[in-house]
Amino acid sequence: MALLEVKDLRVRAGGREIVKRASLRVDEGEIVNLIGPNGSGKSTLARAIMGSEGYEVEGEIRFKGEDISDLPMHERARRGLTLCWQEPARFEGLTVGEYLMAGCDDEEWARRCLRMVGLDPDEYWERECGEGLSGGERKRVELASVMVMRPDLVILDEPDAGLDMTSSEDLAKLIEWMRREGSSVLLITHSRDLAERVGDRAYLMMDGEIVEEGDPEEIVYKCRMCGGDLVCEAE
Amino acid sequence: MRGGVSEEEVFGPAEYHADPDAPRVVILENKVVNVQDREGLELEAEELDDGVRAELVVKEGFELDEPVHFCVGIPWEEGVQRIETRVVVEPEARIRLLSHCSFPRAEDVLHEMKAEFVVKDGAELEVQDIHYHGEGGVRLRAEYDVEVGEGARLSSEFRLTKGRVGELWWVSRGVVRREGSLEGVVRIMAREDDKVDIEESVRLVGEDSRAVLDSRAAAIDGARVRFVGELSGEAPGAKGHVECSEIIRGDGRVESVPKLKVVDPDARLTHEAALGTLERREIEALMSRGLSEEEAVEMLVEAMLRG
Numbered sequence: 001m002a003l004l005e006v007k008d009l010r011v012r013a014g015g016r017e018i019v020k021r022a023s024l025r026v027d028e029g030e031i032v033n034l035i036g037p038n039g040s041g042k043s044t045l046a047r048a049i050m051g052s053e054g055y056e057v058e059g060e061i062r063f064k065g066e067d068i069s070d071l072p073m074h075e076r077a078r079r080g081l082t083l084c085w086q087e088p089a090r091f092e093g094l095t096v097g098e099y100l101m102a103g104c105d106d107e108e109w110a111r112r113c114l115r116m117v118g119l120d121p122d123e124y125w126e127r128e129c130g131e132g133l134s135g136g137e138r139k140r141v142e143l144a145s146v147m148v149m150r151p152d153l154v155i156l157d158e159p160d161a162g163l164d165m166t167s168s169e170d171l172a173k174l175i176e177w178m179r180r181e182g183s184s185v186l187l188i189t190h191s192r193d194l195a196e197r198v199g200d201r202a203y204l205m206m207d208g209e210i211v212e213e214g215d216p217e218e219i220v221y222k223c224r225m226c227g228g229d230l231v232c233e234a235e
Numbered sequence: 236m237r238g239g240v241s242e243e244e245v246f247g248p249a250e251y252h253a254d255p256d257a258p259r260v261v262i263l264e265n266k267v268v269n270v271q272d273r274e275g276l277e278l279e280a281e282e283l284d285d286g287v288r289a290e291l292v293v294k295e296g297f298e299l300d301e302p303v304h305f306c307v308g309i310p311w312e313e314g315v316q317r318i319e320t321r322v323v324v325e326p327e328a329r330i331r332l333l334s335h336c337s338f339p340r341a342e343d344v345l346h347e348m349k350a351e352f353v354v355k356d357g358a359e360l361e362v363q364d365i366h367y368h369g370e371g372g373v374r375l376r377a378e379y380d381v382e383v384g385e386g387a388r389l390s391s392e393f394r395l396t397k398g399r400v401g402e403l404w405w406v407s408r409g410v411v412r413r414e415g416s417l418e419g420v421v422r423i424m425a426r427e428d429d430k431v432d433i434e435e436s437v438r439l440v441g442e443d444s445r446a447v448l449d450s451r452a453a454a455i456d457g458a459r460v461r462f463v464g465e466l467s468g469e470a471p472g473a474k475g476h477v478e479c480s481e482i483i484r485g486d487g488r489v490e491s492v493p494k495l496k497v498v499d500p501d502a503r504l505t506h507e508a509a510l511g512t513l514e515r516r517e518i519e520a521l522m523s524r525g526l527s528e529e530e531a532v533e534m535l536v537e538a539m540l541r542g
Binding site: 050053072073082085087149 | 514515516517519520521522523524525526527528530531534535538539540541
């Protein structure tokens with residue numbers, strides 16, 4: 001069953017068309033990769049799906065069969081859709097525990113999610129999200145914060161960007177854990193290693209358009225053939 | 236819970252009320268309900284024709300770890316409360332004052348407070364003043380005169396971050412003598428037609444005296460906040476700092492005025508002011524976890540005011 005269906009989406013911001021035409025689908029239990037070079041419109045597409053302000057959006061976004069195009073962001077989240085932001089906010093004054101508990105009412109589960117991203121809850125729960133965390137730690141908290149919601153679908157926008165030490169292998173394990181816990185995943189990445197390690201299917205996005213769908217390795221190959229500048233861990 | 240605010244926040248810590256011997260003054264509208272003093276303290280409260288006068292004297296050298304509790308308020312919709320307070324902390328004494336001013340059902344309430352704090356040489360006074368004005372708001376007029384003696388220390392914190400403000404007018408004047416220090420912290424969240432007008436001034440008249448005025452306020456959806464923090468450096472080695480950090484949301488307005496006056500060339504005064512709006516991406520990050528925009532804003536503002 002399709003969880004997320006996006007049809008002929010066009011997204012404009014600041015008078016510029018950033019997403020020219022995008023259609024994709026994520027089924028229940030699937031991990032789907034959205035691969036493309038920097039600047040191809042992947043993050044804009046993710047924010048438009050989530051309902052971020054400041055975009056003119058045309059086209060159709062259906063979640064669990066419901067047209068959510070006109071819903072505000074929090075209503076989309078309450079229906080089981082969430083986004084792990086590429087650049088986590090600093091949240092001055094807010095503690096890690098408070099941020100995590102914004103998305104759920106089960107502290108034990110929230111602490112477990114924190115442990116899953118490699119942070120000891122006893123040490124980090126009361127830490128302040130702004131001054132109290134490094135950039136890499138903040139990114140891990142961001143990853144934990146999506147999982148505390150037990151979402152039906154999580155969009156991971158460049159989850160390895162700014163992450164302090166986790167290798168693509170560890171990150172791939174974490175994404176598989178998300179699936180086992182009941183979340184489907186739309187993984188946005190321009191990391192070749194990550195894209196080849198996880199994913200049942202993949203889409204290729206180039207210059208604001210989704211141009212191919214296929215096996216993740218095949219899509220990575222096509223991306224490189226098209227001159228797509230993917231990042232490799234070894235590089 | 237009362238309107239999202241815990242009983243503890245309205246009436247003070249439960250364990251405090253459970254202790255019948257804890258020092259306290261409880262004033263309901265203009266009636267003195269309870270006065271409980273302690274050896275080393277002189278605590279008196281007297282009903283006047285149109286209000287209450289309360290006086291606390293902390294005897295020389297006396298130190299108390301637990302706070303003296305001032306619990307004042309009006310638990311019904313309408314009323315006028317006038318309180319004159321004088322607190323004297325004698326030399327080398329140390330005390331903490333926890334004041335809860337609670338008006339949980341206020342619709343038409345006036346609360347007037349005239350207070351004098353005298354912290355004598357080598358003494359320490361810590362004042363925590365927490366207000367709750369319900370969802371109706373209160374007209375609050377407060378006037379403080381503060382004197383900090385040689386080597387003495389006063390730190391005060393005023394907090395009104397839950398519920399509505401109403402109209403708040405507050406003037407505070409302080410004098411700090413040689414090697415004395417004063418710290419004044421204000422945290423306020425104002426919404427809709429709330430109005431806040433605060434003027435704090437401190438004269439650093441003694442050598443090596445210190446003062447910090449630190450205000451944080453949020454003006455949300457039409458609220459008006461004006462803060463003036465004034466320091467005057469009048470002695471060699473005097474140091475002071477004014478810090479104002481304000482958040483505006485919707486059509487809220489904030490006027491933040493740090494004023495510094497250096498009379499002695501060896502005094503050093505600084506200020507820092509930051510006015511801004513909440514970051515959209517912080518609001519959206521919380522919305523993507525299922526909080527409405529209003530809930531997200533409230534959470535962020537409360538976090539900002541906590542510091």
